[in-house]
Amino acid sequence: MSGQSTAAIRREGLWSKAVYKFSRDRAGLVSLAIVSIYTIVALGAWGGLWATEWADVTGGKWMPVSSEHWFGTNIIGQDIFQRALFSTRTTFEVGFVVALLATAVGALLGAVAGFFSGSWIDEIALWMMGVLDSIPFYLFVAAIAFALQDNPYAMHVAMIATFWTTVARLVRGEVIKLKSLEYVEAAHAIGVPEIVIIFRHILPNTFHILLVQGTITFVAAIKSEVILSFLGLGVKEGMSWGLMISESTMEVMAGFFNNFLAASAFLFVLVMAFNMFSDALQDALDPKKV
Amino acid sequence: MRSILVVIMAVAIGACGGEGQQATQAAASTTGLKVYRHAMDQAPSTLDPVQASNVYANHVVVNAYDTLFSYKYLARPYALKPNLAVEMPEISDDELTYTIRIKQGVRFIDDPAFPDGKGRELIAEDFIYSIKRQFDPSQLPVGTWFWIERIVGLDAWKEAGSDYSIEVEGFRALDDYTIRIQLKRPYPQLLDTLTTGYSAIVPREAVEYYGKEFASHPVGSGPFKVIEYDTAKILFERNEHYRQEPVDIWYEGYDPETQAYTGVEVIHGRSPPFIDRLEIDFIGEDAARWSSFTKGNEVQYTVLPNEQVDQVLASKNPVTFKPEYAEKYHGYDVVEFGFVFNAFNMDHAEFGYREDPVENHRNKLLRCALIKAWDWPARSESFYFGLAKIYPGIIPPAVPEFDPDMSRDSVTRDVVEARRLLKEGGWTAENLPVFIFGGAAGIKNRLFFEQARSWFKEVGYPMEKMKLKQFATFGDLSKAWRNSELMYVSKGWGLDYPDAENTLQLFYGPNKTPGSNDANYLNPEYDALYEKSSVMRSSPERTRIYREMNQMIVDDCVAHTGLSRTRIFMWHKDVIALPDRQIVGGFFLKYVDLKTEDTIVEQIN
């Protein structure tokens, strides 16, 4: 009983300290602000508030930057600024879906494997992770893309199938550490069911790992989306920065860089902000750092 | 003046050949060999003639192997000439019997496949064997359709199990140097088919010795022999036993007015090949190929990539280079021997044939409306820098049967008319079918789709009813074509020979899927005309029939068609050649020569 409450106290302490530490981290706050702006852009594009003409031909070929076309137009005369904005929505959609599901799957399987470490359940989980990690990522995605024909979620499935293993390994390691702690052993001793122990006592204590890992997976998903879309294995409908960069390969040799610059800049700032945010989060959640 | 220059060059080259060690160009300076580095935008899928289905494979195959006929190096329009054949064939009056004599003393290259490793003489039976392979399913032949149901006894031979020891009545060697072909009905394009890689002559020993590996291990009698081959490049060496046949450039169709700049006069009277080594780099990415080309000491030839058009060209019509490029490179621009078209699949109820005549008519109105909504000039401007030729129908400008006076209505955008047609057919945003735009994976196809979507949107086609379906591999896309899975087929077609028959067969009823009539167009009148013209030699009457068929395609609103890209071939000035890769395929490579430093100096003086 007492063990459980100390854990709860420690948990609370960790979070309130983290919020305090984060609020004093200038880089972290700036990055959070940037990520928030992107989120608003993405939501607006999703709700039809802006970037509504991303698919329309509104100008000539490769028009330069002007007040009408902020980033110029692409090869068929579409507005690059609107397309870049609209792509934000795609990026967040992919990032969120993949980060959320990959983290959830990883947490669940990792926790179960860790809790039953040494047993056959653990063996199977490890085997699955080993199998998935041994297939080269792009081969795997290509294979899934083929197998699912032109399903728009082929890319998501492939990324989740690949990314969860990292989360699972981390959570498994943490759980192995946690379960030997006295409060867990105490819970065991008084006969709390295993499932309750996992979900009520162990998983919440890995939440800081999940949060950080979630942001990392988010970034990985965004970056992979760009490359996969570039390779033609990614986004099927709509627009994405990867597709814009892919468009730009037809353009850079002709000396037109708008698509490339717009997509790279949007991607670069977001990834950078997310990485900084992730770092700040990690620092804030680091119990050893004062 | 010209003849003096020729003499000087000949002397210089002779001197070079005599001393043998003179540096010819940067790439060769270390070895003293004449090396020409060619570039292609794709690797050949195979080097086995039986599967040489595209221009890339043909490039390689016709240089490693011999064909009976080829096209004259410089003559435009293209003209046939004998290659391994001694002369043009003897054709019976009923046009059913061809007698072809082949040259004596031609040898295959030395190879372990032959007993004692020495290449033996090529005889008429080798040609018979090579074409029979196209009728042997175990060889996975690809070129069969050229000769299927054309030659007496050959189809029956295949039915009976493709046993090479059985002689085919209409297709045999009379002796070692004479071939007799008997046709079921006249086939005016027969000799054209005997220039293609499919008809290249292979020795049976090598096919059997190498098995599947034969596809990467050519054993031929062509001007070059392959010494190295992988996914990035192929390296040829001069076949030192290649037959001595001095070039007569006047016979080859040399036109000093338009071709003097190429410098090909220097090859007159000499026997090809003139280079010691031929390297062909396969460079898929335009950017990489262009930077290799402009480096100076790498590849010496490229097709001008679209992205470079504005950089390089001073004017588009006519094509001229900016001075800094004109100084370094030669160029030759030509309308491609092929075209791009997008056909509605008439087997799909959404846009195609319907049982009910009223519905059928509505669908036709819908197709016609979408044809009026299409904007070819915008496509050309966006993707081909305005250099493409746009014309109605399916007879491209490259062939002699092209009709420049045909009405351009079907390739002129008219939004008002498109809306009117939709209205007449009772089409509204609610009842229009979902339009699935199928194509290969790739950003270009996606942009084609987005562009078409915006055009259609302007005539009232709802954006959300336009869908893109991409296929990750070309194989999967072809599968969808063959199985008639797509309601709308976007295709490029490269001509196999300079005769409109090759494009008209794309809409011939019996060629429907899995054949090449992906549109599944079925028009008995059209088919009757096709059958009638297919046994006719080129004549004004045949041209009239071709054009009549062409008009049917336009009137039935079957396809968005057509566009032929302009290709601009560029090569370094130290290369002496007219490197036109169309139709003639890779045949020109044996005529390529390189300037020595001496001749360059002479020319400048």
Added chain:
Amino acid sequence: METLQYIIRKLITGIPLLLGVTFISFMLMVYFGPDKTYELLGKNATQEQIDEIRHQLGYDQPFFIRYADYLKELVTLDFGHSDSTGEPVSGLLGRTMPISLALIIPGFVLGNLIAIILALTAAYHRGSWVDRLIMGFSVVGMSISFLIVIIAFQILLSSSYGLNLFPVRGWNMSTFGNYLSYVTVPTLATVFVSLGYNTRFYRAVIVEEMTRDHVRTARAFGVPPARLFYKNILKNCMIPIITRVIFSIPLVVISGSLLIESYFGIPGVGKVTFDAITTGDQPVLKAVVGMTAVLFVMAQLVTDILYRAVDPRVTLK
């Protein structure tokens, strides 16, 4: 002796992993994978030709027979002939693998070495401007598309628009000088791209090690920073570092560097694999995937053994 037993045991436990990898990849890439039939067909094909090709490619066999054949191929290391070029797959891999290795190794080694040095520097100056600068650069490196890096480097270093110092095409390893001139630009691109990721990873590892209690204790006791760094931190960091390096080897060897190889026209295994994907050349795909799995199992084994070499506390149990 003990080690040998361990290796054998470990190899045996690797079998389920191999089976898993081969089964999943077989199912995805071969059974549901692209269909080569239509690539091999002529312009006007008949149903009969289609059937013949399917038969020759073995597509008409049932799933488990095909899978069993695949396992047999894997055991005998005989993958038959490429469906595209007819070349034996073993010859194809034997020819392309050394090229990929020669291409990748310099970038791989440099990318890791420089990253470790940078990471150490950053971690040592944790929180200072040096740290921020290095980490800033690594984030920049991580946020730029690999493809654009390749194109940019090619234009800057190997074309007449830029410095025109290095060749673009025609990969040639006949002399060391040739090799150097061809490998430089790809190496620079690889290093540029991998540096960001590697530095971040290694810094994180090192920082984590630095904040461990025993290090803090040692520091409190006044152990000199240099010694502390070397003895207490770097050594303990070796495990994650080795793991990362070794586990990237199978992927590096097999997948090569797809983009680099196709952009520089280098006939390595990455290009061959990519072509196999886009054309559905299953014998090649099967070989590549199978070999990756084998290498992965080996990598695990090697890491386990190295763990012990680095850290005597880890026993091979």
